[in-house]
Amino acid sequence: MLTLNETHDANLLSWVDSANDRSDFPIQNLPLAVFRRSGSDEPFRVGVAIGDQILDLAGVAQSDALTTDNLCARALATCGDDTLNRLMALGLPHWSALRLTLSRALRCEAEEQTALTRWLVPMTGVEYRLPCQIGDYTDFYTSIYHATSVGSLFRPDNPLLPNYKWLPIGYHGRSSSIAVSGQNFHRPYGQTKAPDAQEPAFGPCRRLDYELELGIFIGTGNDAGAAIQLDQAEQHVFGLCLFNDWSARDLQAWEYQPLGPFLAKNFASTVSPWVISLEALVPFFVPFARPADDPQPLPYLNSEKNCQQGAVDIQLSAHLLSAQMSRQGHAPAQLSQSSFRHSYWTINQMVAHHTVNGCNLQPGDLFGSGTQSGPTPEEAGSLLELSCGGKIPLTLPGGESRTFLEDGDTVIFTGWCEKPGFARIGFGQVQATVLPAHPDMGA
Numbered sequence: 001m002l003t004l005n006e007t008h009d010a011n012l013l014s015w016v017d018s019a020n021d022r023s024d025f026p027i028q029n030l031p032l033a034v035f036r037r038s039g040s041d042e043p044f045r046v047g048v049a050i051g052d053q054i055l056d057l058a059g060v061a062q063s064d065a066l067t068t069d070n071l072c073a074r075a076l077a078t079c080g081d082d083t084l085n086r087l088m089a090l091g092l093p094h095w096s097a098l099r100l101t102l103s104r105a106l107r108c109e110a111e112e113q114t115a116l117t118r119w120l121v122p123m124t125g126v127e128y129r130l131p132c133q134i135g136d137y138t139d140f141y142t143s144i145y146h147a148t149s150v151g152s153l154f155r156p157d158n159p160l161l162p163n164y165k166w167l168p169i170g171y172h173g174r175s176s177s178i179a180v181s182g183q184n185f186h187r188p189y190g191q192t193k194a195p196d197a198q199e200p201a202f203g204p205c206r207r208l209d210y211e212l213e214l215g216i217f218i219g220t221g222n223d224a225g226a227a228i229q230l231d232q233a234e235q236h237v238f239g240l241c242l243f244n245d246w247s248a249r250d251l252q253a254w255e256y257q258p259l260g261p262f263l264a265k266n267f268a269s270t271v272s273p274w275v276i277s278l279e280a281l282v283p284f285f286v287p288f289a290r291p292a293d294d295p296q297p298l299p300y301l302n303s304e305k306n307c308q309q310g311a312v313d314i315q316l317s318a319h320l321l322s323a324q325m326s327r328q329g330h331a332p333a334q335l336s337q338s339s340f341r342h343s344y345w346t347i348n349q350m351v352a353h354h355t356v357n358g359c360n361l362q363p364g365d366l367f368g369s370g371t372q373s374g375p376t377p378e379e380a381g382s383l384l385e386l387s388c389g390g391k392i393p394l395t396l397p398g399g400e401s402r403t404f405l406e407d408g409d410t411v412i413f414t415g416w417c418e419k420p421g422f423a424r425i426g427f428g429q430v431q432a433t434v435l436p437a438h439p440d441m442g443a
Contacts, residue, residue, distance in 0.1 A: 001234075002092075006100070007030075007103040008028055008422060008423075010028070012026075012107055013107070014026070014106045014107060014108065015107070016051045016106065016120070017051070019053075019106075021051075024424075024425075024427065025051055027103060027107065028103075028422070029049065030048050030103060030277070031049050031275055031280070032047070033274045034084065034128065034129050034131055035047050035054055035127065035128050035129075037126055038125050043082060045058035045080055045081070046079035046081065048102055052122065052124070053120045054121045054126060055116065055120060056121055059119040060079070066105055066116075071097035072094070076101075078090070083131070083132045083133050083364070084275065085363050086363075088217065088218070088363035089221075089363040095219070099280075127182075130179065130180050131273065131275050134175040134178055134365070134366045136362070138172055138354060139265070140368060142344055142369050142370045143343060143344065143373045143381070144344040145342065145379070146370065146373035147164055147344075149385045150384060150385065154256075165295050165344075166295060168349055171261055173261070177266055177269060178270070179269075180271060180273050181271070181273055181429065182431065183270045185246070185435060186435045186436065186437055187204050187205055187407060187434060188248050188267040189202065189205070190263045191251065192206070204437035205248035205250055207390060208246070209249050210244050210318065211246070211247055211381060212338070212413055213244065213368050213371060213381070215271050215366055216240055216366065216367040216369065217238045218351075218365040218367070221236070221361040221365070222236070224358055226360075227358065229300075230302070230305075230306055230349065233347070233351035236351055237278050237347060240278070241271050241427065242413045242429065242430040243272075244411060244432060245269045245368050246265075247384075248263070248265075249404065251263055252264035271430060272429060284313045284314065284417040284422075285310075285311070285312055287309065289307065297349065300353075301352060306349065311341045311343065311346055312341065313339055313341040314415055314417055315338075315339050316337065316338050316339065316413065316415050317337040317414045319334050319411070319414070320410070321333070321409070322402075322410075323409070326410075337379065338372050338379040339372075339379075340369065342374045343369065354367075383402065383404050405434050407434055408433070409434050411431065412430070412431040413430045413431070414429045415427035
């Protein structure tokens with residue numbers, strides 16, 4: 001069970017000075033990524049973020065710079081891999097043991113400082129790859145505010161379908177087109193159909209959108225036929241990241257019935273490189289509750305523990321930097337900010353529902369939370385909502401306007417948790433840039 005422990009102490013400081021100055025990555029965070037020095041032919045390996053540095057855990061493991069127990073030693077032995085999959089498979093006791101050992105070794109006056117300093121790598125000089133080999137990817141739809149808003153655009157007479165309040169809705173997406181932050185991708189082609197047209201047309205997407213989401217990485221899986229119970233689900237979650245599930249809204253409007261998203265979603269998705277453990281987020285667990293007049297979850301999706309601490313207060317922010325803004329020296333413009341605490345379904349409910357039919361999850365599987373929109377218009381997690389379906393343009397610094405994304409636009413998400421009495425935990429950022437439609441694709 002995940003509970004507050006010594007690693008959450010807000011008074012802890014690190015001998016890595018940059019971790020102590022309102023960094024996304026204080027000693028209370030300690031997220032993991034797969035990295036190497038930029039432009040090198042070094043092998044990718046696992047590192048932990050501390051301030052503006054990365055502690056090379058592959059090097060640490062080879063050097064015997066840490067005194068470890070058996071659980072931590074087994075976890076550290078996987079850190080020379082170029083993915084986190086083996087570590088993910090070990091389970092919560094191993095992840096927690098590694099976190100505690102690193103926390104103690106990185107604290108001020110720790111005796112390990114001299115031995116570990118040589119394994120620090122500045123973040124400014126690295127490149128990342130996907131944190132793990134993603135086997136399967138499921139995208140959920142957990143924001144009732146987003147579902148209602150989008151539903152009103154696509155189905156004005158029936159915006160929220162009757163099953164929404166009874167089960168966590170999701171679809172199985174495409175993992176092969178998921179890439180790490182820094183991804184550039186071409187505007188997709190596909191079929192669209194105007195309401196007054198007799199037949200569809202083929203061409204580049206004209207209503208390209210972002211979706212402000214969280215990514216949820218599965219750690220230990222389950223055997224086929226053996227469901228994961230709600231209150232044990234957190235033990236199967238390795239960690240969270242920022243996630244942009246790009247959407248071609250005009251393709252989506254034509255193709256989504258009756259089987260749901262297809263080409264409108266499978267051309268690109270982008271994850272942030274750093275995976276934040278659920279253990280680091282324990283201080284930000286908050287109660288989960290439904291409006292009294294809404295259906296309450298069925299028994300397999302309901303428990304006292306889930307009600308007491310099932311939600312997580314993670315702030316999520318979306319920003320846009322156009323090519324013109326970049327040339328003129330403007331900073332990215334913030335478009336919206338919301339919180340994952342507004343989610344209609346919790347992480348544990350997603351895991352429990354995904355497996356209740358016997359589906360077997362595996363280490364490295366990825367869940368998307370679905371677009372995280374809050375209760376007010378400025379908390380909308382997509383341009384589709386912010387522009388009211390393309391009817392109300394947004395004005396950017398420098399005088400440009402947007403209803404949907406243009407070629408050359410870079411979208412940046414940030415995420416963080418803050419609470420009095422605890423250290424601020426950051427997620428870093430995820431960004432990607434839209435390239436023009438590939439000319440060969442339209443031939």
